[in-house]
Amino acid sequence: xxxxxxxxxxxxxxxxxxxxxxxxxxxxxxxxxxxxxTEGEEAKETxxxxxxxxxxxxxxxxxxxxKTPAHSSVRIYSQVYSGLVSFDENMEVVPDLxxxxxxxxxxxxxxxxxxxxxxxxxxxxxxxxxxxxFERILAEETASxxxxxxxxxxSIEVVGDYEVQFNLSNPDATFLxxxxxxxxxxxxxxxxxxxxxxxxxxxxxxxFKFEEWVADSRVNLVKNENYFIDGQPKLDEVIYYTxxxxxxxxxxxxxxxxxxxxxxxxxxxLISNEENIEVKDYQSxxxxxxxxxxxAEPLDDPKVRQALSLATNxxxxxxxxxxxxxxxxxxxxxxxxxxAIDVESHELYQHDIEKAKSLLEEAGYADGFxxxxxxxxxxxxxxxxxxxxxxxxxxxxxxxxxNQIEWGxxxxxxxxxxxxxxxGRNGSGTDPDRSLNYFFNxxxxxxxxxxxxxxxxSLVEEGKVTVDQEQRKEIYNKAQERLLELSPNLFLVSxxxxxxxxxxxxxxxxxxxxxxxxx
Amino acid sequence: xxxxxxxxxxxxIPVLFGVSVVIFFTLRIIPGDVAQTILGTDATEEALxxxxxxxxxxRPVLEQYITWMSxxxxxxxxxxxxxxxxxLPDILSRFKITFELTMLSAILSWIIAIxxxxxxxxxxNTKTDFTVxxxxxxxxxxxxxxxxxxxxxxxxLTFSYSPPVGYVGFFEDPIKNxxxxxxxxxxLGTAMxxxxxxxxxxxILEILRQDFIRTIRAKGAKERLVIFNHALRNAMxxxxxxxxxxIGVLLGGTVIIEQIFSLPGLGQLVLTSINQRDFTVIxxxxxxxxxxFVLVNLLVDLLYSYxxxxxxxx
Numbered sequence: 001x002x003x004x005x006x007x008x009x010x011x012x013x014x015x016x017x018x019x020x021x022x023x024x025x026x027x028x029x030x031x032x033x034x035x036x037x038t039e040g041e042e043a044k045e046t047x048x049x050x051x052x053x054x055x056x057x058x059x060x061x062x063x064x065x066x067k068t069p070a071h072s073s074v075r076i077y078s079q080v081y082s083g084l085v086s087f088d089e090n091m092e093v094v095p096d097l098x099x100x101x102x103x104x105x106x107x108x109x110x111x112x113x114x115x116x117x118x119x120x121x122x123x124x125x126x127x128x129x130x131x132x133x134f135e136r137i138l139a140e141e142t143a144s145x146x147x148x149x150x151x152x153x154x155s156i157e158v159v160g161d162y163e164v165q166f167n168l169s170n171p172d173a174t175f176l177x178x179x180x181x182x183x184x185x186x187x188x189x190x191x192x193x194x195x196x197x198x199x200x201x202x203x204x205x206x207x208f209k210f211e212e213w214v215a216d217s218r219v220n221l222v223k224n225e226n227y228f229i230d231g232q233p234k235l236d237e238v239i240y241y242t243x244x245x246x247x248x249x250x251x252x253x254x255x256x257x258x259x260x261x262x263x264x265x266x267x268x269x270l271i272s273n274e275e276n277i278e279v280k281d282y283q284s285x286x287x288x289x290x291x292x293x294x295x296a297e298p299l300d301d302p303k304v305r306q307a308l309s310l311a312t313n314x315x316x317x318x319x320x321x322x323x324x325x326x327x328x329x330x331x332x333x334x335x336x337x338x339x340a341i342d343v344e345s346h347e348l349y350q351h352d353i354e355k356a357k358s359l360l361e362e363a364g365y366a367d368g369f370x371x372x373x374x375x376x377x378x379x380x381x382x383x384x385x386x387x388x389x390x391x392x393x394x395x396x397x398x399x400x401x402x403n404q405i406e407w408g409x410x411x412x413x414x415x416x417x418x419x420x421x422x423x424g425r426n427g428s429g430t431d432p433d434r435s436l437n438y439f440f441n442x443x444x445x446x447x448x449x450x451x452x453x454x455x456x457x458s459l460v461e462e463g464k465v466t467v468d469q470e471q472r473k474e475i476y477n478k479a480q481e482r483l484l485e486l487s488p489n490l491f492l493v494s495x496x497x498x499x500x501x502x503x504x505x506x507x508x509x510x511x512x513x514x515x516x517x518x519x
Numbered sequence: 520x521x522x523x524x525x526x527x528x529x530x531x532i533p534v535l536f537g538v539s540v541v542i543f544f545t546l547r548i549i550p551g552d553v554a555q556t557i558l559g560t561d562a563t564e565e566a567l568x569x570x571x572x573x574x575x576x577x578r579p580v581l582e583q584y585i586t587w588m589s590x591x592x593x594x595x596x597x598x599x600x601x602x603x604x605x606x607l608p609d610i611l612s613r614f615k616i617t618f619e620l621t622m623l624s625a626i627l628s629w630i631i632a633i634x635x636x637x638x639x640x641x642x643x644n645t646k647t648d649f650t651v652x653x654x655x656x657x658x659x660x661x662x663x664x665x666x667x668x669x670x671x672x673x674x675x676l677t678f679s680y681s682p683p684v685g686y687v688g689f690f691e692d693p694i695k696n697x698x699x700x701x702x703x704x705x706x707l708g709t710a711m712x713x714x715x716x717x718x719x720x721x722x723i724l725e726i727l728r729q730d731f732i733r734t735i736r737a738k739g740a741k742e743r744l745v746i747f748n749h750a751l752r753n754a755m756x757x758x759x760x761x762x763x764x765x766i767g768v769l770l771g772g773t774v775i776i777e778q779i780f781s782l783p784g785l786g787q788l789v790l791t792s793i794n795q796r797d798f799t800v801i802x803x804x805x806x807x808x809x810x811x812f813v814l815v816n817l818l819v820d821l822l823y824s825y826x827x828x829x830x831x832x833x
Contacts (some may be wrong), residue, residue: 053684145558145559146561147565148563180751214686215783248671248779251674407556408549413550468592
């Protein structure tokens with residue numbers, strides 16, 4: 001006979017011990033507090049410790065600026081690192097780590113660094129660090145997402161302690177604006193050698209130092225007392241909370257648990273009457289689109305694509321999908337200012353069923369055709385857009401079926417062009433080169449549509465090497481017109497974005513150029 | 520009995536092996552590319568190829584499996600492809616939260632469900648019984664995501680209350696920890712309580728009809744004694760089965776509730792890693808969940824024999 005009770009107790013005890021062991025291993029989330037951050041945030045009213053609490057809908061994917069393009073990561077590491085130059089609110093290039101730069105000829109840039117700037121670990125920033133950072137970006141084994149931005153860079157030379165020279169293989173009008181990308185961050189070789197990579201640590205020169213990242217919960221940044229811009233940052237600490245559920249973010253901002261959160265159009269309306277909370281909006285750099293596999297029948301005929309554009313009612317998409325808060329967009333989003341052409345009056349943007357039908361007839365599809373629209377189930381706006389298009393296109397006899405797929409599969413479908421019609425959203429980047437050359441040049445690395453047009457190619461290639469701004473603008477205007485005419489994608493609308501801010505936060509203005517710092 | 524436990528533990532080996540094979544090869548069949556997901560639209564072909572090589576995804580699938588398995592056997596679950604964090608410590612720290620949430624919800628549900636279920640069973644077909652039955656039906660049928668959202672909104676709008684943001688562990692700050700876990704525990708506990716209440720009621724009803732209860736009553740035993748010492752103990756077996764299953768499922772992570780209440784638990788980890796095709800994390804987490812599920816089942820089986828000595832294991 002054995003003692004059943006005793007046995008039970010010992011089994012329970014074992015279970016508890018296993019759990020306790022788990023707890024010990026799992027409790028190992030102390031942060032490396034050796035890291036440092038970049039810039040400051042909005043000031044709060046009180047004189048006490050100024051802490052800004054921000055609710056985000058997504059968890060950062062990692063912190064290595066050279067390896068992580070996810071926006072949820074960019075908004076954090078852009079506070080911790082600095083680049084050579086950055087954008088001001090008018091998207092003009094201004095000094096950052098480089099106090100000045102000059103261009104001895106079309107293919108050479110020489111940057112003079114600020115002296116005495118320290119990484120958050122105390123190491124001084126020199127020309128060697130700049131060289132190291134860009135060589136890391138360009139090295140194949142880094143697998144950096146922004147290597148494609150700097151494929152023109154032939155070599156980087158250290159001229160002096162604080163002077164570094166970039167030699168390009170050919171003139172590149174986008175070079176300076178590409179340097180403003182938060183991923184073109186200057187990093188410290190020593191930190192990388194210690195840690196292997198920078199996914200879990202962050203040591204930069206920005207206004208905030210990285211303190212702690214608790215997975216799926218929060219990231220803490222603290223003030224960099226030695227930030228190279230005097231008087232900044234004003235905040236002592238910034239905490240980013242991951243709160244995936246919108247209702248949770250709403251309730252947290254209502255009760256003051258957080259000071260700032262992003263919102264959808266629907267919630268922005270809900271919360272707009274609330275005391276103590278201000279909803280700020282800004283035009284995003286994104287636009288929604290319908291991508292076509294231009295090698296698949298019947299979409300290989302530009303007339304069919306034009307007909308679909310004419311059958312598309314962009315106003316209805318604005319009203320229904322975005323609660324009226326979006327503007328029609330071409331291949332360059334309207335928030336890019338002068339670079340974007342006015343598409344509103346473009347003939348293919350008019351909702352004209354008769355004309356669409358006659359174009360279809362010319363193309364030999366008088367009775368319409370059947371097609372599948374693929375969209376990501378993850379994003380409600382994409383699904384809604386697909387449903388509207390399904391109804392709208394029916395008017396010209398195009399019978400669309402909707403295929404909703406999950407995000408991982410969607411990305412696969414995008415990169416392999418395995419869908420004939422794909423709904424998506426694109427970021428316009430910071431230079432028209434990104435939105436045109438890169439997405440639609442025959443050789444463009446994100447041209448997944450099979451689109452190829454020699455006239456368009458030569459325009460965007462010329463645009464990339466034309467340094468004169470006026471001339472450049474003209475070239476890109478032509479390129480946009482050409483793209484609309486051939487419609488490899490239908491460019492739909494560019495939505496507004498919303499930020500809800502408690503009244504304890506002052507001087508906060510959101511800008512479309514993402515990754516803006518909290519200074 | 521020791522032999523029995525040992526046998527059950529040995530059975531873990533084929534179960535986990537099966538799970539590992541299924542999850543590993545399924546992941547490699549479904550569409551989705553971790554490199555493209557990580558690097559986004561900016562990446563060049565070279566960068567994508569380099570990343571796949573870094574993750575070993577360019578090697579034959581069988582070789583990948585053997586490499587992974589030989590790591591797992593010595594407790595090395597590898598690193599997350601996405602964040603570079605070690606997989607096992609990550610799973611365990613998430614499990615801590617899921618475990619605490621599960622236990623709080625379970626305890627909450629027992630406190631409500633078992634007494635009410637007993638009362639309803641004793642006072643069959645009275646007003647009390649009907650009330651309890653309606654409550655339990657509500658508990659079972661209200662979807663917990665709806666209850667969660669309504670709770671959050673009502674508390675924020677009428678009482679200006681929202682739970683503190685940013686998870687803290689119980690040992691760091693017990694009060695804040697409990698504040699954070701209270702609402703999700705109520706939501707999960709309500710659903711669990713509904714099922715347990717119904718089972719308790721019907722189980723008690725059935726036992727009370729049996730001959731031995733009549734005999735005990737005929738002997739003049741006090742009603743309290745009849746219910747707690749005799750009826751309840753015998754009625755516990757089916758209740759325990761339900762509870763065991765509930766706990767086993769919840770320990771695998773409660774994706775929706777964790778998401779709504781921003782809890783960094785196991786469910787969120789699994790969901791995020793599936794969306795990102797973070798193979799190492801998915802594999803590790805699923806294996807871990809299977810392991811916990813089997814252990815919980817074993818524990819329940821052992822509890823049976825404690826409650827009913829007629830059940831023995833050899």
